[in-house]
Amino acid sequence: MTDTTNPGLRIGTAPDSWGVWFPNDPKQVPWERFLDEVQQAGYEWIELGPYGYLPTDPSRLQDELGKRNLKLSAGTVFTGFHKGDEQWKRAWDQSLEVAGLATRLGAEHLVVIPDLWRSHEDGATLEARTLDDEQWKKLAIGHDRLGKAIFEEFGMRQQFHSHADSHVGTYREVERFLHETDRRYTNLCLDTGHFSYYGGDNLSLIQAYPERIGYLHLKQVDTSRLFDVLKNDQSFVDAVAEGIMVEPPKGVPEFAPIIEAVSAIDPEIFGIVEQDMYGCDVDAPFPIAARTREHIFGCTRMARVS
Template structure:
């Protein structure tokens, strides 16, 4: 008699173009996409994110061939939204979703990571709008994301995972909790980025314990506590802080990743945990050894991590 296969207990650990310093579809200073894919394999990962649309091939057949020949699989794509600005933002969001979700879903990805527009530009550091939202804007934000999440699931079978972010309107613990209160768990949950949440003093484990049903996806990242208070005191733009190394190679920063992986594995072992160390502006030779050491660190500090 055949013995049933044991159910997985740990989280699938993957990585993303961001960990290779990739922020834009086409930047000659970034690691070429072929090298990124090759180095992901060499570093020991099987799961990746799509990254900025247009960085990896956008033809589904070509991308399937490139991933398949390397034994890689796709967990998610990413889009950017600004629903607090009003109804006009719907077309912009859905146009992105048609491209990104349309491609990622054909490769088997079931998640779309959604990053809110920043109030301060990550390209120029210019302040673009007020740092906080009015009650009316909060209402538009929540309604927009629920509409997007419902449409994504109905059209592509994909789940929306909202990513709180430094220099955005949803970054602090209070803002993240309000966002959850403004949205419907059927359509909108969190991509909990451990580094971005810690950037504003958030306690990742406390949030996981208090809102376990809203954790749909993880980005694993650490922030450098020796730099953080200077960044906040001096109101340093996020992009400049990244260039200065605010997001640091584990295990040299906070929060500890093992307890977070273990807490989320206890909620649902099908949740992805994607290493995403912001490294934009780094040299092309810098990311690979860091990615390799990070994977080795994660697998050495918890038994609840798996490759596939």
């Protein structure tokens, strides 16, 4: 029996689903075209993407979104707290810019991505792929401090994004991160594709830690390619270029059970489609985005536009 009191999750999309990873890159789709195609694909919610890709003047950005009936769900910053106390200024400076802009447009979430141990530009190894106990401690303290600060300053919630080629990717690593952080200040942006990249069971995590799920990135990974990627120790940036993240229903995990489980926790949580497509042809994203939206709304009733 359908729960008529639960409208389901708000479904949106992000610049990442149009192949956007950087503020400026001539290979990426121009931001005006991105916004136009988001509207044409039938979405109403978007993320800010890399700061500087969309206009950073609040009035101009509000005008551009408003004339396309679009709204902002979150901004994104990058952190490296495991490296030491000097990383605080870098994280806070970004947060002041991103949260300062995003909150002017009504966004209440800050998606925080940890630095990767392997470069997201060329796949080069930058540091050890695992953390020692002291680095784990610094990581946790830094994120709790950031979460507390952005809530007090902006009323925003920090949503930590585990990531391929980062130090927090497997089920055990995500679980340790949750155990070492404070739910008042640090919760998860559960990226379904990145979590599946290392074999994580999204539903098991949701069921084990429902109070820590604050935001969703909806993404599928191609398991027919994944084990070759892991066996050959291929970098994430190279795997993306070869199409490791695929449009649904061609990969895992299934979206419907995840959307339904999270909507039962809190229907105000966002489900943002974020298919990693950096390096794609500029004509490729729009039809995929439109089909993905059709798939989501066709596979579950627990999804809504706005």
